[in-house]
Amino acid sequence: MHGRVKVRTSEEEKARKEKERQEKLKIFKNVMQKIQFKRNEGELDQELLELTGNVLTSNPDIYTLWNIRREIIIIYKKDVKMKENMSKLYDSELQLTEYCLKINPKSYGSWHQREWVLTMRPDPDWKTELSLCNKYLKLDERNFHTWDYRRFVINQCQPALKEEFDFTTEKLFDNFSNYSAWHYRSKMLVKLYPDVEGGRPIEDSHHKHELKMVQSAAFTDPDDTSAWFYQRWLLGAVKNSVDLVVSSVTTSKSFLTFSQYVSKEFVKSKVQIFINKTLVTPDWSSCTGNHYDKLWLFKHNVSIEAGMDIKVEFDKENGQKQIVSCVPAETLTYVGKGNINFQKYYSEPVLKELKDQLESCRQLLAMEPDNKWTLLTTTIFLNCIDAKLYHNEVIDNLKTLQSIDKLRTGYYEDLKTRWCIENQLYRDYESNDLVYRVSFDDKITCLPHLQYYSHCEKVDLTNQNLTTKVLPSLILLQNCKVGDKGVRQARCECRSFVLCLHPYSRLPVFALYDTLCSLLICDLLTNFAFFTDFECDYDLVL
Amino acid sequence: MDDDLPTDFQVIVVGTGMVESIVAAACSRIGKNVLHLDSSDHYGGLWASYNFDGLQKFIKEVNSDPKRQLQVYNLSEKWYIEKDSPQEEKKEEGDENKTDDSKSQPSKKVWSQASFAAEYRKFNIDMTPKLLFSRGPLVELLISSNIARYAEFRCVTRVLTWLDNRLMPVPCSRADVFATEAVSIVEKRMLMKMLTSIVGYNEEEMNNEFKGWNDKTFKEYLEHKGLTPNLIHYVLFAIAGGTNKMPCLEGVKECKKFLMSLGRYGNTPFLWPMYGSGELPQCFCRLCAVFGGVYCLNRPIDKVGTKTVDEGKTVVTIDSKSKTLNCDHLVIGINECPKEMISPEPVESCDISKAVFITNGSIMASEKEPLTLLRFPPLTDEDNTVTVLEVGPATGSCPKGLFVVYFITKKVKDAETDLKPYAERIFDMSGGDQTATSEKPKCLWSVMYNVRDTSACTRSTVDSVHVCSGPDASLDFDRAVSQAEQIFKQICPGEEFLPRAPDPEEIVFEEEVPRGPEFRSDDADAEHNE
Incomplete structure (x- = not known):
């Protein structure tokens, strides 16, 4: 018919494509064989460069070929005759990677090869590299390969940080659903606007500005998690100092615990112990044997008697000296405590911003009471602003969250446990009892801040919702002893423990009874660091 | 013949x-x-x-031929600039420099009627300026029929509205809502919630949500949803392109159309043909x-x-x-x-009032050359909404340094009465020194006319x-x-409407003609090409 155009049918097209594919495959196999052969024969030459280059242009993700190219380039670099051509060779290698990136902008091999070439050559052009990053981030602002490469380039050419910071602003305004950009921004912030005076990570006005910006993102699209994550970082971006938490000295064992994990070197250099005004130079060992630990045991050769004067001096980060006196809690058991504070410290302006944001959150909550993110953020604000004052509201909110966000009940349980324990700790810490007992109605699901109770002799964790995952942390309960017949044993009455331990496992084996049954420690425990100190004269109650 | x-x-x-x-x-x-x-x-x-030349011919034709006035009437053209520029020579140089970026050149070019005529070929002025919704039927048709290869488009870069006696950008996409400082944080949430729910409703949810809203206005619905006056303005006038009287279901439909086209090509839902x-x-x-x-x-x-x-x-x-x-x-x-x-x-019809303005700057300064849709809410109760489109040199509509601005509304009285009050809000229509810095761009030329509405089937x-x-x-x-x-x-009952046209490489030729010798360019050819 006149004027009608004849077009290949889909079967014809399919057959044609299949034929092309087969031919391609044949060529590919052939070339790969040849490449392997040449390399085995040690023919690392121009021809091999061309062969690998050809394959890479159609499939940039074959690492082996990139590595073969590196071998060749390294050989050429050592070759005096090649000296003049090296610059050209590097250029063409960069061209190849750029071509490959066009095919696959997320090709690890291509980006890495590019990075390698630039570190090899004596005259890298970082400006070009930076504009390459800009180009690729324009095409896909979330390509983390490009962000990664950008960090490498920036590290080399050291441009003005402000420009990089503004670049993240630009990208976030295009699309704030971008973990890479938020992350990069946080890195820039800490470098650009550190709080010199207050010893906090970010200067106030910027901290405030960031909080505002991220709230705007979070409220625009509460289902986008990237903004929430950045907000959590901002709220947590306060410096935490290391505190000396508990010092305990008994006839059999002495130890200190810290609020964070510290190394032996740290302890050695920061801590001085005086017994009867004489400085002792103890032998330190961590309770787990790890390099960093919260609990450090120390051996000294003073025999502990009644009426001793025991003092621990700790050099704090701010240059002050903390002096802790250990007082007898029982005969021959000396315990010293410092001050505790779980409240994060924010400066006045930031605190005011947090309060304003809390207000907007409350307004929103009135409109959408079931919005999980708003409720969670409200709760976190409350806890950040004044955990003691808002304790009951915080706990109520967490309970509501559990009902509206069922998938994360465990997370909310753990948060609840943590904040309840923190709340209880203020009182417990004041008391001289050697008892750790949960004093609120809600059952705990984890054991946060356990080092604060390391001096306790009686630990009652009965009828809680603990699982076996807490077992390794029990090692912090170094003084725990409960039991009849004078047998020392950690008695941890737990509910619904899951028993899933293998006889050859390195973990302790526990026997599980019904809900109120006690959990006993079996003989295998002797192999476990925690219990080495126990006289494992266990009695198995059935 | x-x-x-x-x-x-x-x-x-x-x-x-x-x-x-x-x-x-x-x-x-x-x-x-x-x-x-x-x-x-x-x-x-x-x-x-x-x-510009063709346009002058068109204007002359309309004004002289009574038959043409059946379609186009009330046409009035007006110049706001001198016939000849005093420094004709200098201007040419200025033009050369302008190729880079209009921002880098602080002193504005002084335009005259003669300089318009000299650059007449750089104008492309539309009689029926229209936008394409990025997911609208025309875009889909252009793609499915493969006709898109014959056209080029630019994204509309911003949507503006007239609020509190000034131009305001309308936060319409997620990125806009995030970036804007014009609405509070709580409003952001309200707006996003409103917009996402309109897009997200399936048929059943639509029926539930809008049960009983049949005979109410869209504005009442938005008020019912607790939106603040600012947000109502954005949604009603700028996004739905409506008026206070817009029926609820129509408003929802228009919003949905707008929102569904977001995020395909640019930051707004619209494309403009080059x-x-x-x-x-x-x-x-x-x-x-x-x-x-x-x-x-x-x-x-x-x-x-x-x-x-x-x-x-x-x-x-x-x-x-x-x-x-x-x-x-x-x-x-x-x-x-x-x-x-x-x-x-x-047939029910309402004629159209239209105007075209040529100005020496954008109605609202911006870093890169903007392509703007402005939706004016009616200034009086009688008026209808006025749609304004501003296109710049990057769209091939005018020489560098100028903008073409189209006004379209349903006719109430005549084009001039209907549109001039709106134009005066955003342009300086006093003529005078073009180099003077002022908040509003200077209007250099305008034409206003009415078009008979013949759009009914x-x-x-x-x-x-x-x-x-x-x-x-x-x-x-x-x-x-x-x-x-x-x-x-x-x-053609039963036939497919514009099936995809094949690309050249998909076409099979009847006879596989053996290939001729390679084309070789020699000096003679090269000269010929010059």
């Missing part, structure tokens, strides 16, 4: 407006034998784009020609008739330049169609004559596309 134009066609299309061109392309595409005529020397009819809307009918004509359609411009028709041939079949006859052309189907633009062939059913008295509507006042081409499809279905 004698010509070798064949006389028998399956389909003859008269007029190269949007609807006519789409029908012509669709018929030709499935193998119909198509002749496409236009009485004037250019494509598009009332849908055309003109350069070199103007007048390009689009031509793209369809091109496809028609590629599939064998015959084109003849400057070919007025004198008479349309019908005759019955042997088998009792009716053939439409057209007398044109002392030649009689026969066809099975005639597709004809409403303005070309003999009155007696138009079915006398009364009109039937003809003869079955095989199909009448195509003229342009309507709406923002997009959707009505033209759906009308064209309807007409095509009547002519």
Whole structure:
């Protein structure tokens, strides 16, 4: 018919494509064989460069070929005759990677090869590299390969940080659903606007500005998690100092615990112990044997008697000296405590911003009471602003969250446990009892801040919702002893423990009874660091 | 005049407006034998784009020919600048420098009527400026038919509205809502919630949500949802393009249309054709020609008739330049169609007030050259909403340093009375020193006119004559596309409407002609190319 155009049918097209594919495959196999052969024969030459280059242009993700190219380039670099051509060779290698990136902008091999070439050559052009990053981030602002490469380039050419910071602003305004950009921004912030005076990570006005910006993102699209994550970082971006938490000295064992994990070197250099005004130079060992630990045991050769004067001096980060006196809690058991504070410290302006944001959150909550993110953020604000004052509201909110966000009940349980324990700790810490007992109605699901109770002799964790995952942390309960017949044993009455331990496992084996049954420690425990100190004269109650 | 134009066609299309061109392309595409005529020397009819010279001709024609005034009337052109520029020489240099970036050059060019005339070819001024919704029927059709390859588009960069006596950007996408400082954090949430729920509702949820809203206004709905006055303004006037009286369900539909088109190509839901809307009918004509359609411009028709041939079949006859052309189907633009062939059913219509302004700057400064849609809420109760489109040099609409601004509204009184109060809000229309810095851009030239509304679907008295509507006042081409499809279905029942046209490499040629020798360019050729 006149004027009608004849077009290949889909079967014809399919057959044609299949034929092309087969031919391609044949060529590919052939070339790969040849490449392997040449390399085995040690023919690392121009021809091999061309062969690998050809394959890479159609499939940039074959690492082996990139590595073969590196071998060749390294050989050429050592070759005096090649000296003049090296610059050209590097250029063409960069061209190849750029071509490959066009095919696959997320090709690890291509980006890495590019990075390698630039570190090899004596005259890298970082400006070009930076504009390459800009180009690729324009095409896909979330390509983390490009962000990664950008960090490498920036590290080399050291441009003005402000420009990089503004670049993240630009990208976030295009699309704030971008973990890479938020992350990069946080890195820039800490470098650009550190709080010199207050010893906090970010200067106030910027901290405030960031909080505002991220709230705007979070409220625009509460289902986008990237903004929430950045907000959590901002709220947590306060410096935490290391505190000396508990010092305990008994006839059999002495130890200190810290609020964070510290190394032996740290302890050695920061801590001085005086017994009867004489400085002792103890032998330190961590309770787990790890390099960093919260609990450090120390051996000294003073025999502990009644009426001793025991003092621990700790050099704090701010240059002050903390002096802790250990007082007898029982005969021959000396315990010293410092001050505790779980409240994060924010400066006045930031605190005011947090309060304003809390207000907007409350307004929103009135409109959408079931919005999980708003409720969670409200709760976190409350806890950040004044955990003691808002304790009951915080706990109520967490309970509501559990009902509206069922998938994360465990997370909310753990948060609840943590904040309840923190709340209880203020009182417990004041008391001289050697008892750790949960004093609120809600059952705990984890054991946060356990080092604060390391001096306790009686630990009652009965009828809680603990699982076996807490077992390794029990090692912090170094003084725990409960039991009849004078047998020392950690008695941890737990509910619904899951028993899933293998006889050859390195973990302790526990026997599980019904809900109120006690959990006993079996003989295998002797192999476990925690219990080495126990006289494992266990009695198995059935 | 004698010509070798064949006389028998399956389909003859008269007029190269949007609807006519789409029908012509669709018929030709499935193998119909198509002749496409236009009485004037250019494509598009009332849908055309003109350069400045062509526009002057058009204005002269309208003002002198009473017949043209049936379509276009109340036309008034006005200059706000001198005939000749005092420093003609210097200007040329300035023009050279301007190629980089208009921002880098602080001193503004002084324009004169003569300098407009000198650069007349750089203007592409639309008679029917329209936008495409990124997921609207025209975009989908351009893609599915593969006609998109004949056109280029630019994204509209921003949507503005008039709020509290000033221009305000409308936060319409997620990124905008995030970046704007014009609304509070709580408002952001409210706005996003409103917008996402409108997009997200399925049919059942729609029915539940809008039960009982049938006879209420969209504004009442937004108020009911607790939106603040600012947000209501954004949603009602700028996103839905409505008025206080807009019915609720229509508002929801318009919002949905706007929102569904977000995020496909740019930060707004709209595309603007490079070199103007007048390009689009031509793209369809091109496809028609590629599939064998015959084109003849400057070919007025004198008479349309019908005759019955042997088998009792009716053939439409057209007398044109002392030649009689026969066809099975005639597709004809409403303005070309003999009155007696138009079915006398009364149609509801409201004429259109339009204006074009040329200014020396954007209505709202921006870092990169903007392409703006501004939706004016009615300034008085009588008025309708006014749609404003501002296009710059990057769209090929005007020389560097200028902007072309279109105003469109439904006619109340006449174009000037309807539109001037709006123009005065955003332009400095006092003439005077062009280099003076002022908040508003200077208006350098304007034309205002009314267009008869011929957009309602009109039937003809003869079955095989199909009448195509003229342009309507709406923002997009959707009505033209759906009308064209309807007409095509009547002519070719059961046939596919504009199936994908193959790319050259997909085409099989009957005889596989052995390849000739490689093309070799020698010096002579190179010179020839110069």
